[in-house]
Amino acid sequence: MAFYRRVGIVPPKRHTQFRDDAGALYYEELMGEEGFSSDSSLLYHRGVPSAIVAAEVWDLPDQATEANHPLKPRHLTPHALFDADTAAGTDAVTGRRLLLGNGDVRLSYVVAGAPSPLYRNAIGDECVYVESGTGTVETVFGVLPYRTGDYVLLPRATTHRWLPDTTDGPSRLYAIEANSHIAPPRRYLSKYGQLLEHAPYCERDLHGPEAVHLAEGRDTEVLVKHRGGPHGVVGTRFRYDTHPFDVVGWDGCLYPYTFNIEDYMPLTGKIHQPPPVHQVFEGDRFVICNFVPRKVDYHPLAVPVPYYHSNVDSDEVMFYAGGDYEARKGSGIGIGSLTLHPGGHAHGPQPAALEASLGAEYFDETAVMVDTFRPLELGEGGRRTDDGTYAWVWAGRQA
Numbered sequence: 178m179a180f181y182r183r184v185g186i187v188p189p190k191r192h193t194q195f196r197d198d199a200g201a202l203y204y205e206e207l208m209g210e211e212g213f214s215s216d217s218s219l220l221y222h223r224g225v226p227s228a229i230v231a232a233e234v235w236d237l238p239d240q241a242t243e244a245n246h247p248l249k250p251r252h253l254t255p256h257a258l259f260d261a262d263t264a265a266g267t268d269a270v271t272g273r274r275l276l277l278g279n280g281d282v283r284l285s286y287v288v289a290g291a292p293s294p295l296y297r298n299a300i301g302d303e304c305v306y307v308e309s310g311t312g313t314v315e316t317v318f319g320v321l322p323y324r325t326g327d328y329v330l331l332p333r334a335t336t337h338r339w340l341p342d343t344t345d346g347p348s349r350l351y352a353i354e355a356n357s358h359i360a361p362p363r364r365y366l367s368k369y370g371q372l373l374e375h376a377p378y379c380e381r382d383l384h385g386p387e388a389v390h391l392a393e394g395r396d397t398e399v400l401v402k403h404r405g406g407p408h409g410v411v412g413t414r415f416r417y418d419t420h421p422f423d424v425v426g427w428d429g430c431l432y433p434y435t436f437n438i439e440d441y442m443p444l445t446g447k448i449h450q451p452p453p454v455h456q457v458f459e460g461d462r463f464v465i466c467n468f469v470p471r472k473v474d475y476h477p478l479a480v481p482v483p484y485y486h487s488n489v490d491s492d493e494v495m496f497y498a499g500g501d502y503e504a505r506k507g508s509g510i511g512i513g514s515l516t517l518h519p520g521g522h523a524h525g526p527q528p529a530a531l532e533a534s535l536g537a538e539y540f541d542e543t544a545v546m547v548d549t550f551r552p553l554e555l556g557e558g559g560r561r562t563d564d565g566t567y568a569w570v571w572a573g574r575q576a
Contacts, residue, residue: 185426218429224419235412242554252567269339275556290347310348319386357461392422485525499543
């Protein structure tokens, strides 16, 4: 994040003595990006934040991937990975199923009805899209309520846990895990980090913790995902002497926040606008875009659905989260579908969708798109839910 926030109690001067009412020192922790050269926050703990008493192996869910070979566009159906019975006992961390991944980003899906363990991703930032559901994410910075349509942005190494509210059903979560940081696109920001007037959202739309979330406890377990192993990611179970949520206050420009897709203000034009106008976040060698309900092109001869395009530098992944996606009508794609259109393949709308879109003034569709600049491979969840026939829908044939 780029703007300053202060929660709880902090001393008037950083790196100075700060004591509780009994005279005991609080323990100051700097959480910062890029060493000491980028955004950071200072947190003040009651206990020593580095005091671990045990470290054991945490066996992660299957992280293996297989190349998309022979090269094909794919249609995945991640809803099929979970039923009502399994979701009730599944949590948002250990229950994730890997759909697609490469050295820069991993895309997973989970339907969670149970509280997660305390968790920290030490590899990169996480951007979790809430397809449906409500609940809270408790973090070392405080509590974030979430609802349908939220992006939950969790900076690298933020200790947190997911607590779904199952009153209206479990939480359906699409997790985008980076090997880098995730932030608003640089073209939306001033040289000092403020969101500019042409950006499709502003700081008022970003919701961070409002208060600290103090917790007591000893021998507290935290699951940590970190670098290593044959797939570049391994897990460790740390046990801490004191609870990580013993923070009495913090301030700075690095913290978790939520942004709801309904607060994204789409940019439209006289003719069809390319995907970069729909960008919402960026990471290292990938971008995140969202397509939201909007008025469409108003040139009298406009073709509102996308033109055919070749991804010569990127793989495109679309997660269909709501509405009725015009360009994919007739392809078997519905809510909860995920498509992979790989680099080296020209793709676009279903042929019948071109004529059907003419004269349209409004599209009612919600989708989250991830474009990667290295090829994506299929994870266990992706291989299991590939429909096997999507590649041939433009020709109207079976394989």
